[in-house]
Amino acid sequence: MSDPDSLYYRYYYFNPTISVSSGQMFLWQQIGNSWYGTYGDNIVKFTVLDDGRTSNSDSGSNSDRDSNSSKDNKFEFSSYPEIQGWERKVFRLDDNIGKVLSILSNDALVHEAIKKYHGLRLMRQEPHQCLFSFACASNTNITMIRRMLMNLSKKFGTKLTFDGREFYTFPSTKSLNMATLSDLQACGVGYRAKTIKAVAKHLISGNLDTDHLIHREYEEAKSELLKVYGIGNKIADCILLFSLEKLDAFPIDVWISKAISRYYYWLLDESGDTKLDKLSKNESLSTNQYTAVSRYLRRYFGEYSGYAQQFIYYHMREIAGRRW
DNA sequence: GTACAGGCAGTAT
């Protein structure tokens, strides 16, 4: 890479476009060449500067590059109210991505996905927003979750203007705590209103403290989250991975479940765990099966299991022809 | 009309 100012050069290549479209963060929208996202009280924005410059073959370091993304776009970042350098935090540019990808490349499937979805990053979410977002995520799909969160933001967030357009901040924990069940249900969240209330109550009372959980180990933080009504294994793992710095978390949803029975069944087989015998035909996991499967996969992928999960997840959605 | 979508809690076996 000849341009020392390019983000590829400074941070190892990353592609915010593929990350925001991966479904790991719900409140993003594309307008023209720009993407706008809600990050708590702020609206963050990046624009793809398509300067037509294509990457040249610089001595093999690009050999893993997917041919589809051989063009190195530049990106411009801004926000309102302004947060300097938010992209570093949100796209986890502080991670040693070279090390992460190198370790995970030991697995054949993840290695393929890394090549294919070059530049995909894990995104770091604002913890309270992440908690409430996944409180809405049970038994539904991404389109519905987006709708619920947009409705909640309109009703309980603060309107602000950015680039001459209207946006809403994410609702404060306090406002969601004060809301009644029917206020929340008016946003189309249905029975999940009880989970939202439970999360708000735990946060307001100090019973659940995200700053505290960030500094605890995976197991301990997870058991705290599981005490909240409506938060189960999968949702807790998403919250841990996306906002509480648990890169070793490995959320298992139906897509990852498919990937496991297809590509990683040998791992469970090797474990000799009898309660996993029926897993190949029945892809839905009981609580105990989830815990067991999660343990083996986390042991296999190691401290960066969450990155592996993200690449596998994105891959499964892609080959299934995702639509949202 | 019916099945289903990035789960979970409650209840019955």
Added chain:
DNA sequence: ATACTGCCTGTA
């Protein structure tokens, strides 16, 4: 321990 069931809501 494991299996089964209902749940809000919109879309196919």
